[in-house]
Amino acid sequence: MSSSSYSTSGRPAFRYADLFAGIGGFHAMLDHAGGRCVYVSEIDAAARRTYERNWVDPLNPRQRPQVNTDITTATPADAPVDVPSHDVLAAGFPCQPFSKSGLQRGMDEARGTLFWNIARILEERTPSVVLLENVRNLTGPRHRHEWEVIIQTLREIGYRVSSTPSVFSPHFLPPTMGGTPQVRDRVFILGTYVGPKRALEEVNVPPTVARGPVDGWNVHDWDVDWILDDDSSIEDLDRYRLSRDEMEWIHVWEDLVQRVWSDRGVRLPGFPLWADAWIPERALEPLELELLPRWKADFMIKNARFYDDHRDIIKAWRKANPSIARFPDSRRKFEWQAQDTSSLWETVMHFRPSGIRAKAPTYLPALVAITQTSIVGSRRRRLTPHEAARLQGFGRDFSFGDQRDPASYKQVGNGVAIGAAWHVFRTHVERDASYLPKRLVQSVLGATANPTRDAMSLAAFEFEAQRHSLRRSAAG
The missing domain is CATH 3.40.50.150 (Vaccinia Virus protein VP39)
Structure with missing residues (x-):
């Protein structure tokens, strides 16, 4: 009090x-x-x-x-x-x-x-x-x-x-x-x-x-960075570090980010990129598109045009990163919302059911009561529960005791x-x-x-x- x-x-x-x-x-x-x-x-x-x-x-x-x-x-x-x-x-x-x-x-x-x-x-x-x-x-x-x-x-x-x-x-x-x-x-x-x-x-x-x-x-x-702790002060830091698979997902998509920037001088577009939908626009079947929900048909067309615009880069990227074929479906989808951020490793990422989303490292999306914890690319790790609590305005002395992390994330969300x-x-x-x-x-x-x-x-x-x-x- x-x-x-x-x-x-x-x-x-x-x-x-x-x-x-x-x-x-x-x-x-x-x-x-x-x-x-x-x-x-x-x-x-x-x-x-x-x-x-x-x-x-x-x-x-x-x-x-x-x-x-x-x-x-x-x-x-x-x-x-x-x-x-x-x-x-x-x-x-x-x-x-x-x-x-x-x-x-x-x-x-x-x-x-x-x-x-x-x-x-x-x-x-x-x-x-x-x-x-x-x-x-x-x-x-x-x-x-x-x-x-x-x-x-x-x-x-x-x-x-x-x-x-x-x-x-x-x-x-x-x-x-x-x-x-x-x-x-x-x-x-x-x-x-x-x-x-x-x-x-x-x-x-x-x-x-x-x-x-x-x-x-x-x-x-x-x-x-204003709400982050120094990594050296975080107990059991390995709990929040990215797994080997997660590191690979990011590494492969970062390769595409850099190839497009190097060859075209632009960042990736803001709409969701679906690697499985990269075919020439002329190969799309109009009747099949008509059967799809309008939003999905729109994304299919945008992805086909992205492929036509960057076909040579995509082919070289796929050849250099054959492992993407083994990624889970949701990890073969990617959304760049990080504007002019120079690297995927400098963004804040979220592994969502709809794909990997990258945002500029400024303000974060709303915390939710499920496990979509923000990943800070520069730290190669997720936010800790205490950092998530500070996003809600709780002070540094706020304590979850010995509670398990999933419960703490849920409560903050x-x-x-x-x-x-x-x-x-x-x-x-x-x-x-x-x-x-x-x-x-x-x-x-x-x-x-x-x-x-x-x-x-x-x-x-x-x-x-x-x-x-x-x-x-x-x-x-």
């Missing part, structure tokens, strides 16, 4: 509940904001142990939150909710399909889903602020009905919310504001309690944040990006300050801009300071 969590009277500036808590992304930023956690709910036992190890066990027993294993047991339909009073409710809730039976909207239609359990707590405890996080797809056309149910339900309970989603990613923030080099677009729903009458009348509420860079940050300035959550929460509190408790507002706005400073190396902050200096000089 940080010292900022308490006022001069010894009381916390505000109290919060952390639902679907994962490993504590919301906890990290709300503690930073000056809050005290009074309730935690997380059904996954392994994630709950990680949460407790980092956020509960270090506390004085009198300050420890109530820990729940299943939110449904705390929100019975025929009894009061078993959640203490609080000022802020945060939840990265699962998006289960909502029932579409009937024509009613609001609480009745949300019944039977985990969002309903959140709504029950909000009804009975009416915290001043609600902060929900979910995948971006929640606001897509296939889930428009669910989105409308959520927004209408919150308004019926008394929360002033925007109908327009706030979509944000941590890579839009500079390091000093808690940004990290990860593209992770998530939907944030933020509401302030104003009572049902007012909430249902004040529906023209703008979104809390816009999706885009903050404070003039250039997202292409990110450097993946399911987590919330601390910097992004802090940015939208702080922006919301600042905007709605006149409707919120003064102690909460003062504590949140008085906290520093970066919720977990040591997630990034010092080089990140030195770079940003230099960038600011150059901008000031240019401004005169």
